[in-house]
Amino acid sequence: MKIAVLIKQVPGSDSSLPIQNDASWINEEAITYVMNESDNYALEEALQIREQNGNGEVVVISLGPDRVQKVIREGLAKGADRGIQINVDSVGAVDPLVNASLIADAIKEEKFDIVFSGLQSDDLGMGQTGIILGEMLGMSTASLVMETEISDGRIKVKRELEAGYFQWVTMDLPSSITIQSGLNTPRYPSLKGIMGAKKKEINVLTPEVGQSKQSMEKVYIPQSDKQTVMIDGSADQIVEKLVETFRNDIKVI
Amino acid sequence: MAKFQFTGIEQSILAITIIITLGSFIYEVWRRLRIVLKGRDSLPFDHFGARAWRVFKEVFLHEKVIKDRFWPGLMHALVFWGFIVFGLVTIDHFAIGFGHPLMNEQVHRYYSYIVIPFSIFVLFGIGSLTYRRFISRPKALGKISPTSGLVAFFISVLMITYLLGETDLDPMVWRINWWIHSLIILAFLFLIPRSKHLHLVLSPINIFFKPFQLPEHTAVNIDLEGSEDELDTMLSDLTQMTKNQTLDVFSCVECGRCIDVCPANRGGGLLDPKNHFILDLREPLLKKGNVDVLSEINVEAGWECTTCQACTEVCPVGNHVEKSDEIRRLEVLVEGKVPQEYQKLFMNLQESGNTEGRSDSPLAERLPTYTPDKEYVLWLGCFARYELDPNFTKSVENFANILDVAGITYGVLQKEHCSGDPANRLGDKLTYNMLREHNMELLKEATKVVTLCPHCALNLEKEYSKYSKVNYDVSHHTQVIAELIEEGRIEVKKGSNGKVTYHDPCNLSRMLDEVDAPRVAINAATDDFFELEESGRNTLCCGAGGGLWWKKETKGRTHLVRAEQVVDSSADTVVTGCNFCYGMMNQGLKPLTPEGRSEIQVKDVADIVVENMVSKTHSK
Ligand code: SF4
Ligand code: SF4
Numbered sequence: 075m076k077i078a079v080l081i082k083q084v085p086g087s088d089s090s091l092p093i094q095n096d097a098s099w100i101n102e103e104a105i106t107y108v109m110n111e112s113d114n115y116a117l118e119e120a121l122q123i124r125e126q127n128g129n130g131e132v133v134v135i136s137l138g139p140d141r142v143q144k145v146i147r148e149g150l151a152k153g154a155d156r157g158i159q160i161n162v163d164s165v166g167a168v169d170p171l172v173n174a175s176l177i178a179d180a181i182k183e184e185k186f187d188i189v190f191s192g193l194q195s196d197d198l199g200m201g202q203t204g205i206i207l208g209e210m211l212g213m214s215t216a217s218l219v220m221e222t223e224i225s226d227g228r229i230k231v232k233r234e235l236e237a238g239y240f241q242w243v244t245m246d247l248p249s250s251i252t253i254q255s256g257l258n259t260p261r262y263p264s265l266k267g268i269m270g271a272k273k274k275e276i277n278v279l280t281p282e283v284g285q286s287k288q289s290m291e292k293v294y295i296p297q298s299d300k301q302t303v304m305i306d307g308s309a310d311q312i313v314e315k316l317v318e319t320f321r322n323d324i325k326v327i
Numbered sequence: 328m329a330k331f332q333f334t335g336i337e338q339s340i341l342a343i344t345i346i347i348t349l350g351s352f353i354y355e356v357w358r359r360l361r362i363v364l365k366g367r368d369s370l371p372f373d374h375f376g377a378r379a380w381r382v383f384k385e386v387f388l389h390e391k392v393i394k395d396r397f398w399p400g401l402m403h404a405l406v407f408w409g410f411i412v413f414g415l416v417t418i419d420h421f422a423i424g425f426g427h428p429l430m431n432e433q434v435h436r437y438y439s440y441i442v443i444p445f446s447i448f449v450l451f452g453i454g455s456l457t458y459r460r461f462i463s464r465p466k467a468l469g470k471i472s473p474t475s476g477l478v479a480f481f482i483s484v485l486m487i488t489y490l491l492g493e494t495d496l497d498p499m500v501w502r503i504n505w506w507i508h509s510l511i512i513l514a515f516l517f518l519i520p521r522s523k524h525l526h527l528v529l530s531p532i533n534i535f536f537k538p539f540q541l542p543e544h545t546a547v548n549i550d551l552e553g554s555e556d557e558l559d560t561m562l563s564d565l566t567q568m569t570k571n572q573t574l575d576v577f578s579c580v581e582c583g584r585c586i587d588v589c590p591a592n593r594g595g596g597l598l599d600p601k602n603h604f605i606l607d608l609r610e611p612l613l614k615k616g617n618v619d620v621l622s623e624i625n626v627e628a629g630w631e632c633t634t635c636q637a638c639t640e641v642c643p644v645g646n647h648v649e650k651s652d653e654i655r656r657l658e659v660l661v662e663g664k665v666p667q668e669y670q671k672l673f674m675n676l677q678e679s680g681n682t683e684g685r686s687d688s689p690l691a692e693r694l695p696t697y698t699p700d701k702e703y704v705l706w707l708g709c710f711a712r713y714e715l716d717p718n719f720t721k722s723v724e725n726f727a728n729i730l731d732v733a734g735i736t737y738g739v740l741q742k743e744h745c746s747g748d749p750a751n752r753l754g755d756k757l758t759y760n761m762l763r764e765h766n767m768e769l770l771k772e773a774t775k776v777v778t779l780c781p782h783c784a785l786n787l788e789k790e791y792s793k794y795s796k797v798n799y800d801v802s803h804h805t806q807v808i809a810e811l812i813e814e815g816r817i818e819v820k821k822g823s824n825g826k827v828t829y830h831d832p833c834n835l836s837r838m839l840d841e842v843d844a845p846r847v848a849i850n851a852a853t854d855d856f857f858e859l860e861e862s863g864r865n866t867l868c869c870g871a872g873g874g875l876w877w878k879k880e881t882k883g884r885t886h887l888v889r890a891e892q893v894v895d896s897s898a899d900t901v902v903t904g905c906n907f908c909y910g911m912m913n914q915g916l917k918p919l920t921p922e923g924r925s926e927i928q929v930k931d932v933a934d935i936v937v938e939n940m941v942s943k944t945h946s947k
Contacts, residue, residue: 086674086675086678086679086684087684088675088679088683088684088685089679089684089685089686090685090686090687104686105686106678106679106684106686107678108674108678108684152663259667260667260670261663261664261665262659262663262664262665262670262673263663264659264660264661264662264663265549265558265562265660265661265757266558266562266661267663268551268757269551269555269558
């Protein structure tokens with residue numbers, strides 16, 4: 075079983091987010107980067123499948139400038155076999171279609187049985203790259219997966235639907251699957267893993283980046299403001315006014 | 328005194344039984360000591376005088392045993408002193424058997440005037456201890472131990488046969504009585520090394536070697552550039568016990584005092600230090616005949632420990648009980664099994680150098696920056712820097728105010744990273760070393776460091792110096808404050824704060840051995856101070872130590888036990904000397920305060936001092 079795990083490096087959730095002067099993106103220099111949370115679970119799922127099978131290969135793939143080597147190393151330290159860095163300047167403003175085709179080009183020869191990725195990135199949260207990639211490579215796809223079972227060349231997955239419902243789907247391999255956080259217990263890199271990771275190979279590819287269909291118009295920090303409205307009148311009038319405000323102005327009911 | 332000669336056959340039987348039991352005794356003790364000697368590191372002989380003095384106090388005077396549990400302790404002391412007095416009697420007893428008594432009739436009589444009262448003390452002592460063990464049965468003693476019953480029986484019979492032997496018995500009866508006494512001594516000798524009664528032999532030695540510093544865990548040096556073999560050796564070292572730790576395991580007398588004081592256990596957790604950190608290792612050591620058994624420690628229990636060292640402090644036989652460090656570092660460094668919340672914490676520490684993953688600290692930016700011309704580095708620590716309890720910011724500013732008033736120059740390090748305490752205590756020694764190296768570089772030019780966080784204070788000085796030489800002195804802010812008050816450099820008058828008490832932080836009282844300075848400061852500011860029942864070095868942990876501040880859920884209520892005690896006391900104000908204790912008190916007191924009881928104020932020592940300080944300036 076050959077498994078690819080797509081890992082994105084994203085700003086840490088408590089890091090400050092200074093915005094570039096031209097408001098086109100955040101200032102990447104001033105940020106602490108970490109592994110995208112759901113990608114961490116995707117990696118763990120891949121490692122567990124390999125361990126259960128007793129053989130196979132787990133390859134971590136990340137798209138971005140040299141800083142992303144850090145998350146690739148982290149994946150290798152946790153037990154992935156090798157890494158691929160698709161070296162592009164910044165992934166911040168690139169759209170999922172471009173990302174997916176860069177990855178598709180990089181791995182189509184590899185013939186992975188499974189591609190795991192996190193359900194969405196914690197920075198842009200588009201949630202599409204894994205699915206588009208699956209389409210491009212002619213794989214079956216499933217999103218929001220909370221459990222996986224592999225048998226006889228097929229994969230059975232539990233998907234999270236709305237309102238507490240779940241769906242079990244069985245699909246043919248190869249398959250591209252996006253993973254929901256919390257489906258397993260990710261490990262921590264052991265010392266042996268960290269040492270071993272140094273000897274593992276990271277293949278750096280430098281592709282041509284295609285034309286983006288999307289562009290970032292403006293990045294800004296949302297302004298929150300407080301408004302206080304006094305409602306006078308009898309109890310009935312107040313309730314009526316409240317309901318109207320909730321329904322029409324704040325739109326919460 | 329012998330009334331007749333023993334026959335040759337009797338003497339031969341006696342000689343053979345003595346050889347067999349003594350031989351087996353020596354063999355069993357040797358078997359254990361051999362395992363002890365296989366342990367890592369060497370047994371310490373430094374501070375010889377202090378060690379010997381400690382043996383005198385704790386063994387011969389039974390100071391600790393009596394202090395902690397007065398009546399049973401005193402009863403135990405009676406039995407112990409009786410044993411010492413009986414030493415000579417016992418040797419003489421066997422010498423009589425061989426027809427060569429050591430004491431002549433007159434000496435024997437005079438000595439018996441001492442021994443007879445002692446034998447009655449011993450009977451009384453052992454009687455009360457038996458009552459306690461088998462009838463009142465406190466929980467800490469665990470399940471009924473048949474050997475304890477047997478030993479009580481042996482000791483009673485020894486005393487009774489001794490007393491009978493001193494009376495005017497018919498020679499035949501005297502002879503039988505003599506034999507019973509002999510056989511029981513030999514049976515006792517047989518039993519000692521096979522039971523917890525080995526503490527008779529080992530505890531004086533163990534108390535001699537007990538570490539002076541708390542906590543004592545070996546430093547873990549990690550060389551990521553080293554070879555694979557070196558790494559393997561280092562990892563396998565992590566499973567090996569030290570000589571001192573191994574000696575602890577065989578010395579334990581199973582009294583359960585360590586369980587009684589354990590905050591995790593008292594809060595309803597699973598952790599039971601007597602079994603998890605000591606007795607669970609005894610069988611594996613004996614079975615393997617080797618010391619690579621640390622992985623036998625219960626992992627879940629290990630994660631519950633607050634590393635407060637109450638267990639180590641209380642142990643009467645000198646054990647360093649706590650071993651959460653040993654099991655946690657195995658889990659982290661070897662197994663890579665780390666609870667998710669701690670993985671997040673470690674990642675934050677690695678990526679941003681602080682526990683919260685933050686990149687800026689408004690408080691640090693507000694305070695003056697350290698330059699080498701200033702006297703003190705004011706070390707903030709993550710708790711203060713990132714406002715883990717926003718109220719504590721005021722306490723830091725109050726301390727800065729005190730320094731300003733006293734005309735002391737200080738500054739913070741803008742690039743300060745976490746001292747590494749949580750990583751250190753949670754077993755991530757790799758991250759710890761990374762933080763330590765960063766901070767050592769920052770502190771290169773510093774000579775004096777002061778901090779409000781006892782965890783930082785302990786790490787910056789004592790823990791760092793396990794790895795490399797530290798060239799600065801670290802004080803806790805309460806020490807600086809107490810000094811300023813005593814020197815008259817700040818003036819504090821007694822104000823009205825209601826009834827004031829003080830919660831001793833574990834890291835300050837037990838690890839840094841500072842219980843006086845905070846009291847000097849508090850007593851300058853109030854005349855209505857009272858002590859909590861568990862105070863000073865016998866304090867009870869607030870529940871946040873050992874990285875538990877960041878733990879999402881605990882099984883028990885470790886975090887509430889101490890706050891509950893404060894609520895139950897008559898305090899109007901509780902003062903603490905640690906930011907974590909401060910935070911825990913703030914979180915715990917409010918929900919625990921019953922209706923009608925006015926809310927207890929939580930203050931840092933700096934707060935109560937500034938509130939009652941005569942001249943004040945505004946902090947910059
Ligand atoms: S260090 Fe404290 S929490 Fe840990 S076992 Fe000892 S008494 Fe219990
Ligand atoms: S470790 Fe010490 S305190 Fe705990 S049971 Fe053993 S002898 Fe008693």
